Amino acid sequence: MKSIRNFSFDTKCVHAGTKEDQYGSVITPIYQVSTFKFKNAAHGARLFSGEEDGYIYTRMRNPTIEALEDSIAILEGGAKALACSSGMAASHTLIATLLNNGDHVICSESVYGPTLTLLQNIMSRFGIESTFVDTSNSENVKNALKPNTKLVFVETPGNPTLVISDLQQIADLAHNHRAKLAVDNTFMSPVLQNPFKFGADYIIHSLTKFLNGHADVVGGVIVLKEQSDFEKFRKSLNQFGGVLEPFNSFLVHRGIKTLKIRMERHCQNAQKIAEYLESHKQVEWVSFPGLPSHPQYELAKKQMYGPGGMISFELKNGLEAGKILMDNVRIWQLAVSLGGVESLIQHPASMTHASMGKEAREKASITDGLVRLSIGIEDAGELIEGLEEGFSKI
Numbered sequence: 001m002k003s004i005r006n007f008s009f010d011t012k013c014v015h016a017g018t019k020e021d022q023y024g025s026v027i028t029p030i031y032q033v034s035t036f037k038f039k040n041a042a043h044g045a046r047l048f049s050g051e052e053d054g055y056i057y058t059r060m061r062n063p064t065i066e067a068l069e070d071s072i073a074i075l076e077g078g079a080k081a082l083a084c085s086s087g088m089a090a091s092h093t094l095i096a097t098l099l100n101n102g103d104h105v106i107c108s109e110s111v112y113g114p115t116l117t118l119l120q121n122i123m124s125r126f127g128i129e130s131t132f133v134d135t136s137n138s139e140n141v142k143n144a145l146k147p148n149t150k151l152v153f154v155e156t157p158g159n160p161t162l163v164i165s166d167l168q169q170i171a172d173l174a175h176n177h178r179a180k181l182a183v184d185n186t187f188m189s190p191v192l193q194n195p196f197k198f199g200a201d202y203i204i205h206s207l208t209k210f211l212n213g214h215a216d217v218v219g220g221v222i223v224l225k226e227q228s229d230f231e232k233f234r235k236s237l238n239q240f241g242g243v244l245e246p247f248n249s250f251l252v253h254r255g256i257k258t259l260k261i262r263m264e265r266h267c268q269n270a271q272k273i274a275e276y277l278e279s280h281k282q283v284e285w286v287s288f289p290g291l292p293s294h295p296q297y298e299l300a301k302k303q304m305y306g307p308g309g310m311i312s313f314e315l316k317n318g319l320e321a322g323k324i325l326m327d328n329v330r331i332w333q334l335a336v337s338l339g340g341v342e343s344l345i346q347h348p349a350s351m352t353h354a355s356m357g358k359e360a361r362e363k364a365s366i367t368d369g370l371v372r373l374s375i376g377i378e379d380a381g382e383l384i385e386g387l388e389e390g391f392s393k394i
């Protein structure tokens, strides 16, 4: 029988990971249970020793969580995936599993703020050193490599600037140095970018965003390219403890069924809105990978299947004008997070990237006036009218 891995992406979204059960359920139900009973003492001992396969305790394994993990591993073309309680739990588990005291990480400077502060302020206390560079120029990665560099962590497109890094070039640099490449693929989802095809070793996602898509779950995932990494990661996630709940796993797995068609609509709407903004007389600049004005437009076409649903831009009168816009838009909601069906607007310097501090923001070109949009799947014309409402008040 043809394996689900050999089906089209659309079919995988609907079917990948679903487990058969004794009742013939069409989808994997919610196994909302913390612990599983053993047939007898010998059976319990066999499960713990690994002699026999089965479920023991939900922090270790659970059928609903596994269904989601299998679905994401298949969509990303990886061997295995591990669902975590948040995107940050995924990043932390990845870094703390791979690195030791004395190791060095190179990380994109335009990343989700807490990813930078996790490395800079917390992992540094455990002897893990980090260098933040503009990874959109691969030369910067090359120059930052040190004898103890073990991991390059790239977010592309980067939050919130949408700068794009060349995954193939960076994978080659990392591998020539015997370091690993991890990619935060949250902004793209497996629909728009497949980092393993370019040589990445690990992928993380905040499931909170496009994969779930409905602004009702916080979750994350680590995807492993190689099966040989699985036991090490499973053990460390079990011990760190940041696993995803069965109910949240069910919701994300449900969200993934419509991932492909949602991503298509996010991209179409974002393209229209980016073009509208770029021609707007009150707008200073727009960053969107689908515009020829984007500095890495050609790379985006090579590496990504679509521009994504995120836009950042700055108004002519900077932050003051941006505040008026944010307070007066219609349909758009002033909120952080992204990747849901509903459109959101927010201000990175005072919100998602406030924790980084001004110096790190300036280095990463996250200007005080930058406004970020997460484009939902509403009617594009009405979204433009909703923005125009805000512009008219400036």
Ligand code: LCS
Residues within 6 Å of the ligand: 086, 087, 088, 089, 112, 115, 155, 159, 184, 186, 187, 205, 206, 207, 208, 218, 219, 220, 336, 337, 338, 352
């Ligand atoms: N990676 C990226 C690219 C993100 O944008 C986020 C969260 C995370 C990781 C962390 O995921 P979480 O723990 O929140 O599931 N980004 C957010 C943002 O831009 N606004 O609010 C959260």
